[in-house]
Amino acid sequence: MGIAVATFLNGISYGMVLFLVASGLSLTLGLMGIVNLAHGVIFILGGFVGLAVAKGTGSFLLAILAGALASGVAGLIIERGFLRFLYKQDLPQVLVTFGFVYIITNLMLWICGPQPRSAFVPSYFAGTVAIAGVSFPFHRFAIIGIGFAIGAVLWWIQEKTRVGAIVRAGMDNAEMVGGLGINLTPINIGAFFFGSAIAGASCVIGVQLFGSVNFGDGVEMLLVAIAVVIVGGVGSVQGSLAGALLLGIIDTFSRVYLPAISQYTMYLVLILILVVRPSGLLGRKL
Secondary structure (H helix, E strand, O other): OHHHHHHHHHHHHHHHHHHHHHHHHHHHHHHHOOOOOOHHHHHHHHHHHHHHHHHHHOOHHHHHHHHHHHHHHHHHHHHHHOHHHOOOOHHHHHHHHHHHHHHHHHHHHHHHOOOOEEOOOOHHHOOEEEEOOEEEEHHHHHHHHHHHHHHHHHHHHHHHOHHHHHHHHHHHOHHHHHHOOOOOHHHHHHHHHHHHHHHHHHHHHHHHHHOEEOOOHHHHHHHHHHHHHHHHOOOOHHHHHHHHHHHHHHHHHHHHHOHHHHHHHHHHHHHHHHHHOOOOOOOOOO
């Protein structure tokens, strides 16, 4: 019983990290129609910068902000420098963003060296909590709490603000929004920056689950984020959260109880969702 409870909580904490990574990708895909293949390496960039700041200052908050800023600026450079000329051009978008996977990775290798970066756990998140006879790390509760808090803020922005209303309208019919005299360009810029920044912050927050972050983790995280977006649905905060929690829990349980097929379970769920509900659990129909 204790192992099952701990596995469930691990699944939720892992799902929260997946939610934070995928929410930005879902936003840019739904609003701008851009599949950003550099999203995974932007996630890693934020982790490297944030962990360097954490170990230099000892501040977890500064680390999150630094990781978010580094990733947000990187995303902004990619969008303003290249992708704004390639709207509705799927193949050039894929080629450009895939190229940035190698550009950013090699820049980080040149500046930081090839060694992976170990996690930083602040003293106030250290220790364990006894649950059903099993010790569970307190910092994983912190990840769950931070994830739900950010999710609540994103939901409020999406559903209760004028900017959120414009974003939702832009996802449904960008031409109509433009015809009403609303300029979507600042919204697109802000969405790309914000989505990239959340990815960078999530690496600083979630690296505690993985123990360390390496250069090769970006591609794997991109694939998982795409799976979350497809399962949850494009352009929906609630969809990203539902898809991330579902995949996080299933993946974690399969690693404990079905290790022989654990690497496939997430993608089996993805295939099932595509067959049964192509728009995702809570997605907006495109």
